[in-house]
Amino acid sequence: MSQAPRASAVVGQSGGPTGVINASLVGIIEEACQHAEFEHLYGAVHAVEGIVNEQFVDLARLSRETLESLATSPSAALGSSRDKPDRAYCENIFQIFQKRNVRYFFYIGGNDSANTAHIINEMAAEVDYDLRAFHVPKTIDNDLEVTDHCPGYGTAALFVANAVVGDDLDNRSLPGIKIDVIMGRDAGFLTAAAALGRQRVDDGPHLIYVPERPVTIDKFVSDVDSVYRKLGRCVVAVSEGIKDGDGVTWAKRLAEDTEVDAHGNVQLSGTGALADFLARQVREKLGVKRVRADTFGYLQRSFAGLQSPTDAAEARACGRRAVTYALEYSSGSVAMKRIGEGREYAVDYFRTDLSRVAEKTKSLPDEFINDQGNNVTEAFMAYALPLTGGLAKTAYLSGNARV
Amino acid sequence: MSQAPRASAVVGQSGGPTGVINASLVGIIEEACQHAEFEHLYGAVHAVEGIVNEQFVDLARLSRETLESLATSPSAALGSSRDKPDRAYCENIFQIFQKRNVRYFFYIGGNDSANTAHIINEMAAEVDYDLRAFHVPKTIDNDLEVTDHCPGYGTAALFVANAVVGDDLDNRSLPGIKIDVIMGRDAGFLTAAAALGRQRVDDGPHLIYVPERPVTIDKFVSDVDSVYRKLGRCVVAVSEGIKDGDGVTWAKRLAEDTEVDAHGNVQLSGTGALADFLARQVREKLGVKRVRADTFGYLQRSFAGLQSPTDAAEARACGRRAVTYALEYSSGSVAMKRIGEGREYAVDYFRTDLSRVAEKTKSLPDEFINDQGNNVTEAFMAYALPLTGGLAKTAYLSGNARV
Numbered sequence: 001m002s003q004a005p006r007a008s009a010v011v012g013q014s015g016g017p018t019g020v021i022n023a024s025l026v027g028i029i030e031e032a033c034q035h036a037e038f039e040h041l042y043g044a045v046h047a048v049e050g051i052v053n054e055q056f057v058d059l060a061r062l063s064r065e066t067l068e069s070l071a072t073s074p075s076a077a078l079g080s081s082r083d084k085p086d087r088a089y090c091e092n093i094f095q096i097f098q099k100r101n102v103r104y105f106f107y108i109g110g111n112d113s114a115n116t117a118h119i120i121n122e123m124a125a126e127v128d129y130d131l132r133a134f135h136v137p138k139t140i141d142n143d144l145e146v147t148d149h150c151p152g153y154g155t156a157a158l159f160v161a162n163a164v165v166g167d168d169l170d171n172r173s174l175p176g177i178k179i180d181v182i183m184g185r186d187a188g189f190l191t192a193a194a195a196l197g198r199q200r201v202d203d204g205p206h207l208i209y210v211p212e213r214p215v216t217i218d219k220f221v222s223d224v225d226s227v228y229r230k231l232g233r234c235v236v237a238v239s240e241g242i243k244d245g246d247g248v249t250w251a252k253r254l255a256e257d258t259e260v261d262a263h264g265n266v267q268l269s270g271t272g273a274l275a276d277f278l279a280r281q282v283r284e285k286l287g288v289k290r291v292r293a294d295t296f297g298y299l300q301r302s303f304a305g306l307q308s309p310t311d312a313a314e315a316r317a318c319g320r321r322a323v324t325y326a327l328e329y330s331s332g333s334v335a336m337k338r339i340g341e342g343r344e345y346a347v348d349y350f351r352t353d354l355s356r357v358a359e360k361t362k363s364l365p366d367e368f369i370n371d372q373g374n375n376v377t378e379a380f381m382a383y384a385l386p387l388t389g390g391l392a393k394t395a396y397l398s399g400n401a402r403v
Numbered sequence: 404m405s406q407a408p409r410a411s412a413v414v415g416q417s418g419g420p421t422g423v424i425n426a427s428l429v430g431i432i433e434e435a436c437q438h439a440e441f442e443h444l445y446g447a448v449h450a451v452e453g454i455v456n457e458q459f460v461d462l463a464r465l466s467r468e469t470l471e472s473l474a475t476s477p478s479a480a481l482g483s484s485r486d487k488p489d490r491a492y493c494e495n496i497f498q499i500f501q502k503r504n505v506r507y508f509f510y511i512g513g514n515d516s517a518n519t520a521h522i523i524n525e526m527a528a529e530v531d532y533d534l535r536a537f538h539v540p541k542t543i544d545n546d547l548e549v550t551d552h553c554p555g556y557g558t559a560a561l562f563v564a565n566a567v568v569g570d571d572l573d574n575r576s577l578p579g580i581k582i583d584v585i586m587g588r589d590a591g592f593l594t595a596a597a598a599l600g601r602q603r604v605d606d607g608p609h610l611i612y613v614p615e616r617p618v619t620i621d622k623f624v625s626d627v628d629s630v631y632r633k634l635g636r637c638v639v640a641v642s643e644g645i646k647d648g649d650g651v652t653w654a655k656r657l658a659e660d661t662e663v664d665a666h667g668n669v670q671l672s673g674t675g676a677l678a679d680f681l682a683r684q685v686r687e688k689l690g691v692k693r694v695r696a697d698t699f700g701y702l703q704r705s706f707a708g709l710q711s712p713t714d715a716a717e718a719r720a721c722g723r724r725a726v727t728y729a730l731e732y733s734s735g736s737v738a739m740k741r742i743g744e745g746r747e748y749a750v751d752y753f754r755t756d757l758s759r760v761a762e763k764t765k766s767l768p769d770e771f772i773n774d775q776g777n778n779v780t781e782a783f784m785a786y787a788l789p790l791t792g793g794l795a796k797t798a799y800l801s802g803n804a805r806v
Contacts, residue, residue, distance in 0.1 A: 017576050019569075022798070045801045046576075057803040066798050073797040075572030082577065158708075166422075166705035169478030173420050173449075174485065178701075197707065271682070272675010272698055279674070294700035295675055298581075302569035304600065305561075305795055306709065392708055394476040395425070395469050398448045400460040 004327040005130055008040035009104035010097065011059060013076035013138075014047040014113040018152030019159070019307050020315035021138045024108045025078065026071040027319020028136070029059050037327060038104065047081035047109075048116065052092045071316060074302045076108075084112055090119045097124075097131065106322050108136040111144055114333050115358035121331045134322040135333040135354055138315075140301045142189035145360040146352045147335035151318055154311030154387035156183070156300050157193035161391055163296060165197035168204035168235050172396060175233035176290025177224060177282055180205070181275040183300045185241045188212050188364040189384070190300065192376045194237035196384055197391045200399075204235025211241035211249070212364050213373030220278070221285045223374050228288065240274060240295075250274060271295070308389040314347060321349045333357040345386035407440045407730040408533055412507035413454060413500065414462060415447035416479035416541075417516040421555030422562070422710050423718035424541045427511045428481065429474040430722020431539070432462050440730060441507065450484035450512075451519065455495045474719060477705045479511075487515055493522045500527075500534060509725050511539040514547055517736050518761035524734045537725040538736035538757055541718075543704045545592035548763040549755045550738035554721050557714030557790035559586075559703050560596035564794055566699060568600035571607035571638050575799060578636035579693025580627060580685055583608070584678040586703050588644045591615050591767040592787070593703065595779045597640035599787055600794045603802075607638030614644035614652075615767050616776030622648075623681070624688045626777050631691065643677060643698075653677055674698070711792040717750060724752045736760040748789035 011028055013021050025043075032038045041059040044050035057078070062070070070077055085093065097105070097120075107117045117133040124131035137144050140156035160182055171178045182191040188210025195208060206227040209215055227234040243249050251274050275293035283291040318334045325332055332351040340346040368380035414431055416424050428446075435441045444462040447453035460481070465473070473480055488496065500508065500523070510520045520536040527534035540547050543559035563585055574581045585594040591613025598611060609630040612618055630637040646652050654677050678696035686694040721737045728735055735754040743749040771783035 013576075017573055040806065042806065043800060043803075045805075056806050057800050058806040059800075062800075069796045069798040070800070072795060073572060073799070074569040075799075076576040077572075077798055077800040078576075079801040080576040162708040163702050163706055165707040166477040167701055169476060169480075169707070170420055170701055170705035173416075173479040173481075173483040271679055271696065273679060276674055276676060292701065293674065294702065295698065296702070297697035298570055298573055298695065299566050299697065299699070299702070302573035303566055304569040304572070304797060305565040392475060393472045394707060395472040395480055396476070396478075397446060397460050397462075397465075397473070397480040398482040400446075402448075403443065403445065403459050403461040 002130060004037045005103050006037050006039060007101050007103035008042060009038050009106060010042045010044050010051060010102050011106045012044035012047040012051065012108070013078050013080055014107060014109035015080060016301055017074065017076040017080055018138055018140050018301050019074045019155035019303065020151050020312050021108055022073050022077045023071045023312045023315040024136045024138060024151060024319035026067050027316035028106050028323055029062065029067065031320040031323035033060055035323070035327065042102070043078045046079035048083050048085050048089065048093060049081045050079065051096055052089070054096060071312065072307060074304050085116050087119065090116065090123060094120055094123045098129065103131055104326050105131060105133040106136060107133070108138050110139045111357060111359050111361060114354050117331070118354035118358045121354065132326040132329065133331045133354070134326050135357060136318050136322045137334060140190055141184055141187050143187035143361045144357055145362050146356050148338045148347065149336065149387055151311060151315035153189060154308035154389070156190055157196060157384055158308045158388040159300055159303050159306055160190055160193045160296065161196035161388060164194040164205055164235065164237060165391065165394060169394060169396060171204060171233050171235050172398065176292060177228060177234045177288055179236045179238060179275060179278050179282070179293040181238050181240055181293065181295040183296065184211065184239045186211050186361060186363070188239050191237050191239040192364060192368060192380055193384055195376045195381065196388055199394060200396070202231055205237040206231070206234050207236045207374045208376055209238045209242050209374060210364055210369065211239050211243055213369060214243040214245055214247055215373065216245040217281055221282055224282055225286055228286065238278060308387060310387055310389045317349060325351045341382065342386070405533060408506050409440050409442060410504050410506035411443035411445060412441050412509060413445045413447050413505050414509045415450040415454065415511070416481050416483055417450040417510060417512035418483060419543070419704055420477065420479040420483055421541055421543050421704050422477045422558035422706065423554050423715050424511055425476050425480045426474045426715045426718040427539045427541060427554060427722035429470050430719035431509050431726055432465065432470065434723040434726035436463055438726070438730065445505070446481045449482035451486050451488050451492065451496060452484045453482065454499055455492070457499060474715065475710060477707050488519050490522065493519065493526060497523055497526045501532065506534055507729050508534060508536040509539060510536070511541050513542045514760060514762050514764060517757050521757035521761045524757065535729040535732065536734045536757070537729050538760060539721050539725045540737060543593055544587055544590050546590035546764045547760055548765050549759050551741045551750065552739065552790055554714060554718035556592060557711035557792070559593055560599060560787055561711045561791040562703055562706050562709055563593055563596045563699065564599035564791060567597040567608055567638065567640060568794065568797060572797060572799060574607065574636050574638050575801065579695065580631060580637045580691055582639045582641060582678060582681050582685070582696040584641050584643055584696065584698040586699065587614065587642045589614050589764060589766070591642050594640050594642035595767060595771060595783055596787055598779045598784065599791055602797060605634055608640040609634070609637050610639045610777045611779055612641045612645050612777060613767055613772065614642050614646055616772060617646040617648055617650055618776065619648040620684055624685055627685055628689055631689065641681060711790060713790055713792045720752060728754045744785065745789065
């Protein structure tokens with residue numbers, strides 16, 4: 001590899017924001033500011049849209065105070081984009097890079113973003129332009145390949161776990177059936193996180209349904225019935241991407257006015273239709289009066305004031321690593337490897353090829369789902385709990401000895 | 404007033420739980436344990452239901468560790484109830500009190516709970532039974548009379564404010580129209596709290612609709628249109644109890660299968676129908692593609708891991724005060740008076756008559772709502788912000804100078 005050139009860098013944030021995508025941005029900024037190789041540090045406003053329209057902010061000028069506010073702020077502070085660049089779009093990006101002597105490209109996002117970085121990197125290679133394109137992983141879905149887990153997941157998982165802890169206690173105090181619909185179009189990691197706050201043997205969620213295990217409405221209702229008969233209450237976590245027996249998502253089946261985004265995805269979030277449908281089915285088929293449903297919605301990725309400290313630190317470190325890798329390699333995606341378990345949890349960072357991450361997705365592994373396909377295993381708990389930074393102990397009294 | 408008798412006490416928690424109703428319970432327990440007047444400290448399981456069925460837990464035996472977990476746990480740890488006792492029900496309660504020599508009754512709840520305490524207290528007075536019934540205020544709706552504000556509100560307001568802070572940043576990063584439906588059947592305090600995290604001049608929520616100001620769907624859509632044309636995005640906070648021009652709630656109008664609780668209330672939470680209806684109206688009438696809606700649902704009252712420190716401390720203090728008042732007076736409700744503003748914010752506690760709180764509700768005062776009826780005033784911000792304990796500063800960059 002040739003010596004790292006002195007040139008400018010473009011940084012962008014793409015796709016659905018997370019609670020720590022700005023922490024990765026801060027990691028990139030603070031590391032880049034320590035190396036003379038970086039001439040300008042351009043922040044692309046609204047990701048690829050900002051590149052082709054040349055809308056950049058100067059990231060090297062931010063105060064330490066702003067950087068620290070930024071590191072704890074949810075959402076993508078540079079603005080995001082749902083554009084999925086084709087080859088022509090990427091050529092426009094590359095032209096801007098050449099024009100501004102941009103030779104470093106840091107793109108924080110999911111597998112689509114890794115792909116964009118990959119395409120542009122290959123364009124540069126074709127004409128012997130030394131461009132160093134690096135992808136920094138980001139997704140609450142935790143569905144990227146290679147890396148042990150993704151920055152953004154731990155914080156979203158902490159939100160979901162805390163939401164269900166509270167919801168379960170609420171359901172104890174006023175018993176009934178409660179259904180929570182959780183984000184995750186294809187991968188069940190975030191829905192599975194609903195289990196992470198369980199402390200007592202009869203704590204909810206009592207049932208967990210993920211996209212990896214299709215379930216018919218009859219089976220769903222029958223599962224709920226079993227729990228309700230036993231405990232007099234039932235808390236259920238359901239993925240928004242839950243699939244019917246034939247593999248079609250229930251949300252798609254329900255959609256009256258289906259909205260499809262640029263990536264060909266049906267809109268699953270920002271509507272309460274699935275939750276209301278499930279509640280109605282349960283209420284009608286079981287004749288239980290107190291049936292409630294909540295759709296956690298965008299709060300799962302955007303809630304302010306709650307970060308997993310582990311996730312925030314790792315997201316920031318991934319940003320820093322992208323910069324140091326770029327001084328050594330021509331492209332790559334930052335990944336994490338777990339080097340300790342439980343209380344000894346720790347990660348190592350490494351570089352992987354963009355092609356190994358681009359456009360690929362990971363599902364919840366079989367060993368994380370129970371045999372019946374309606375709950376998670378201890379293996380999942382051991383995997384995911386450290387990523388949240390841990391949850392506070394709660395107390396509930398009505399089960400105490402009576403006097 | 405006669406000397407406080409040595410006798411047993413019953414403690415109950417009623418109505419919808421909050422994030423700090425257990426802190427009030429802890430306040431009662433820790434204060435009562437310091438006074439020899441209390442023989443047994445009975446925790447009524449599921450409120451009045453536990454009293455008539457004699458289901459009690461021994462609250463004097465809880466460890467300090469359990470008490471501290473309890474103080475930070477959401478939901479009602481003793482179990483709650485939606486029963487609204489009539490006179491016959493109250494007579495049953497009073498009989499149990501006599502049988503067990505219960506002469507102290509601490510009831511944590513809303514205005515219905517104050518009423519229950521009031522009825523039983525009057526029954527006792529009629530037969531010269533020295534019963535000291537005290538109500539400890541609790542409601543996320545903040546709609547009780549006399550007290551400056553209610554324990555439970557600050558924490559729910561903090562949740563709503565953080566949710567909207569994140570949602571607004573998310574909406575900046577991927578612009579569109581976002582509608583958030585917030586709890587509050589009759590009073591707009593909690594919906595108004597959506598404004599508490601605003602930091603920049605163009606921060607959302609840009610529009611706030613409360614039950615105190617009916618609005619037609621045309622006016623609603625037209626308001627949204629104005630903001631969207633100006634900013635290219637719009638975040639709206641809407642109370643679940645929002646009323647149409649004729650004073651009928653939109654939720655009631657929409658309800659297909661109306662569920663009415665024991666208090667005659669239509670079910671407003673636990674369904675996404677109102678949010679979806681509003682989103683559809685805006686999408687169809689304005690032709691904007693990216694319109695999303697979330698219903699914050701039960702998370703507003705039950706989310707674990709997030710308490711306003713101010714609210715938690717006040718809730719606990721209210722519990723302690725109920726006990727000390729009971730040693731001096733025959734009945735009452737604990738109330739707070741504000742004795743400092745802004746950074747000097749502080750409260751004093753005082754006793755008020757049960758009859759002044761029972762069955763009464765308070766609305767959002769006129770001076771807290773703007774003239775157009777679609778936003779809150781600075782007076783509201785000054786009133787409510789101290790109750791949350793404050794919000795973290797956030798950063799957003801895309802508005803920074805371009806290079």
